[in-house]
Amino acid sequence: METMKSIIQKYQHKGISLVEAGATRHRSIFNGLKALAGDQAYCRLSRPEVVIIHDAVRPFFEEDDLLKVVRAAREHGAAGATRPLVSTVISPSTEGCLDHSLERARYRASEMPQAFLFDVIYEAYQQCSGYDLEFGTECLQLALKYCHANAKLVEGSPDLWKVTYKRDLYAAESIIKERISQKICIVMDMKEEKEHAGYLLETVLKNELNHVKVTSVVPCHDGSNIQHIILEQCYSFVCMNVMTTDFQNTQKLLGMLEESNLSVLYPVVVVSVHFLDFELGPLSQKMESLMWIRKFAVEVKKRNILLCGLIINYSQDEQKLQESLRQGAVIIAALIKERNSALLGQLLVA
Amino acid sequence: METMKSIIQKYQHKGISLVEAGATRHRSIFNGLKALAGDQAYCRLSRPEVVIIHDAVRPFFEEDDLLKVVRAAREHGAAGATRPLVSTVISPSTEGCLDHSLERARYRASEMPQAFLFDVIYEAYQQCSGYDLEFGTECLQLALKYCHANAKLVEGSPDLWKVTYKRDLYAAESIIKERISQKICIVMDMKEEKEHAGYLLETVLKNELNHVKVTSVVPCHDGSNIQHIILEQCYSFVCMNVMTTDFQNTQKLLGMLEESNLSVLYPVVVVSVHFLDFELGPLSQKMESLMWIRKFAVEVKKRNILLCGLIINYSQDEQKLQESLRQGAVIIAALIKERNSALLGQLLVA
Numbered sequence: 001m002e003t004m005k006s007i008i009q010k011y012q013h014k015g016i017s018l019v020e021a022g023a024t025r026h027r028s029i030f031n032g033l034k035a036l037a038g039d040q041a042y043c044r045l046s047r048p049e050v051v052i053i054h055d056a057v058r059p060f061f062e063e064d065d066l067l068k069v070v071r072a073a074r075e076h077g078a079a080g081a082t083r084p085l086v087s088t089v090i091s092p093s094t095e096g097c098l099d100h101s102l103e104r105a106r107y108r109a110s111e112m113p114q115a116f117l118f119d120v121i122y123e124a125y126q127q128c129s130g131y132d133l134e135f136g137t138e139c140l141q142l143a144l145k146y147c148h149a150n151a152k153l154v155e156g157s158p159d160l161w162k163v164t165y166k167r168d169l170y171a172a173e174s175i176i177k178e179r180i181s182q183k184i185c186i187v188m189d190m191k192e193e194k195e196h197a198g199y200l201l202e203t204v205l206k207n208e209l210n211h212v213k214v215t216s217v218v219p220c221h222d223g224s225n226i227q228h229i230i231l232e233q234c235y236s237f238v239c240m241n242v243m244t245t246d247f248q249n250t251q252k253l254l255g256m257l258e259e260s261n262l263s264v265l266y267p268v269v270v271v272s273v274h275f276l277d278f279e280l281g282p283l284s285q286k287m288e289s290l291m292w293i294r295k296f297a298v299e300v301k302k303r304n305i306l307l308c309g310l311i312i313n314y315s316q317d318e319q320k321l322q323e324s325l326r327q328g329a330v331i332i333a334a335l336i337k338e339r340n341s342a343l344l345g346q347l348l349v350a
Numbered sequence: 351m352e353t354m355k356s357i358i359q360k361y362q363h364k365g366i367s368l369v370e371a372g373a374t375r376h377r378s379i380f381n382g383l384k385a386l387a388g389d390q391a392y393c394r395l396s397r398p399e400v401v402i403i404h405d406a407v408r409p410f411f412e413e414d415d416l417l418k419v420v421r422a423a424r425e426h427g428a429a430g431a432t433r434p435l436v437s438t439v440i441s442p443s444t445e446g447c448l449d450h451s452l453e454r455a456r457y458r459a460s461e462m463p464q465a466f467l468f469d470v471i472y473e474a475y476q477q478c479s480g481y482d483l484e485f486g487t488e489c490l491q492l493a494l495k496y497c498h499a500n501a502k503l504v505e506g507s508p509d510l511w512k513v514t515y516k517r518d519l520y521a522a523e524s525i526i527k528e529r530i531s532q533k534i535c536i537v538m539d540m541k542e543e544k545e546h547a548g549y550l551l552e553t554v555l556k557n558e559l560n561h562v563k564v565t566s567v568v569p570c571h572d573g574s575n576i577q578h579i580i581l582e583q584c585y586s587f588v589c590m591n592v593m594t595t596d597f598q599n600t601q602k603l604l605g606m607l608e609e610s611n612l613s614v615l616y617p618v619v620v621v622s623v624h625f626l627d628f629e630l631g632p633l634s635q636k637m638e639s640l641m642w643i644r645k646f647a648v649e650v651k652k653r654n655i656l657l658c659g660l661i662i663n664y665s666q667d668e669q670k671l672q673e674s675l676r677q678g679a680v681i682i683a684a685l686i687k688e689r690n691s692a693l694l695g696q697l698l699v700a
């Protein structure tokens with residue numbers, strides 16, 4: 001209970017009431033329903049028309065999954081998401097041998113979310129037996145058995161799977177990283193003109209990352225257009241610094257990110273991009289002048305912002321320039337995809 | 351068929367005979383059994399006592415999983431791995447509503463591998479109906495139905511899951527990366543003495559990566575001890591170069607890796623570690639002198655070897671040294687875990 005309270009506070013979730021869990025799945029759900037019933041003196045919640053039951057271990061549902069079960073529950077009294085069976089289901093004999101196998105096409109896996117008319121499911125839990133509360137696993141079955149609600153089965157999305165094993169944690173981590181890497185915002189240097197470095201990189205990034213939405217923005221004076229992008233939950237920024245000694249652009253962006261609450265839930269990646277013609281100036285000198293990134297990175301890490309530097313070879317040779325831009329895009333893609341804090345403050349060379 | 355042939359050739363697999371697939375799962379298995387039966391003129395294979403049937407989409411089985419089903423098949427005629435059900439299984443009515451749900455504890459998911467006495471399963475496939483071949487999914491069921499083999503159910507490991515959805519590919523990638531990152535070999539600089547930089551880093555790496563086996567080796571004259579480690583399939587190397595201008599150690603290791611076939615299946619990571627007291631020499635000059643790593647990295651990438659450089663602050667200040675070693679260990683861990691080719695040739699600073 002204390003852990004849940006601290007999570008809610010830390011991530012600033014709103015509109016949540018906590019209810020003590022029971023010893024089994026069904027007892028926990030029953031406790032939740034009692035709190036919603038509004039027939040107890042201490043209860044601050046009002047009785048809903050429809051209630052959704054969901055498992056915390058299925059974090060990747062979409063709004064559409066909820067809509068589908070709620071609509072079906074309004075019509076049928078009860079509804080739940082189901083998926084095709086992945087493996088054949090068999091019934092073992094008491095000796096641990098095969099008794100019989102089920103024909104896979106005739107059965108479905110029952111997933112969550114499920115939705116119910118509140119009165120139906122509350123009644124079902126009030127009527128059901130101690131055996132049900134102790135050993136049952138299926139809410140739709142209770143609604144059918146005790147309230148004759150003809151539970152509608154709705155096709156669920158593959159994302160409704162249950163995070164059960166270690167491999168599921170790996171998958172969950174990858175899915176979250178993919179979701180927050182769907183948008184990249186390129187913050188242009190105010191001083192540069194069209195056709196310059198920033199726009200070249202934008203073109204290459206769009207080619208290399210064709211599943212990602214790459215947008216660019218020239219910060220306006222009060223930064224309101226950047227703030228708008230932050231509000232739209234963009235977690236990946238590429239910040240152009242075309243002028244040799246200037247890094248105001250990156251600093252300004254970092255300031256705005258620090259002020260926002262964007263990085264409360266997920267780390268924000270900022271790649272500070274700098275240009276140098278490797279044949280004109282010594283790379284080492286440029287790197288020396290960019291060592292501030294290391295110190296800055298340690299600072300903004302405290303706010304869950306991962307800052308890296310990237311130097312691109314702004315060669316006069318068109319082919320070399322394109323090759324460096326392409327490699328820069330690959331590095332940016334990797335930094336954004338992996339979001340690995342071990343690399344913060346590093347200065348990478350494309 | 352051509353794709354499979356090219357895969358076998360590319361990855362140098364031995365002892366594989368290919369058989370044409372059928373239109374359904376059971377028809378494919380039957381084709382495989384026919385090829386093993388040894389009763390056809392063109393067949394080069396001899397009839398086995400026990401046959402194992404497995405799905406290619408379950409790549410993570412252990413030898414122990416095979417042993418268990420083979421032993422049980424010898425005794426019972428048939429055996430298969432099973433797992434507890436993750437979701438409740440339900441039977442839908444013709445109207446797409448819930449007909450009934452199964453009590454989860456009474457059923458199991460049938461997984462692979464399964465093993466059979468060859469004569470039992472071959473007989474079962476010869477006897478079974480066209481309907482079975484077309485719509486069946488369970489080999490144990492055929493052995494029971496047509497040969498009265500009392501198939502033994504064996505507890506399978508969670509690793510037997512079926513790679514089905516995109517999330518499973520994410521999980522599979524993470525599992526493979528984890529498996530090939532279980533061993534790190536630190537190749538010491540021949541010139542250094544005990545208590546020096548290499549051993550300090552080894553200690554820190556062992557502390558930071560407590561699930562990984564970190565070993566160190568001083569290369570002997572003919573390199574046979576390194577070759578031994580390569581043969582034991584170590585995919586992660588940290589190569590010490592304590593002498594300022596010397597990188598023979600890394601070059602020698604890369605040469606041996608290129609000669610071996612180690613990187614045929616998985617990429618090998620090599621982190622070339624260099625030391626500098628940041629207060630004595632300019633970091634930029636050191637970086638300039640290490641730019642050869644970029645060119646080398648492009649070369650060895652062709653052999654699936656990912657080379658990165660790492661500079662550690664060999665400070666006289668004990669606290670600064672420890673902090674830099676610790677950060678170096680974190681960077682090494684990230685490079686080995688992610689195995690991301692976008693970072694090859696980069697020079698990282700701890």
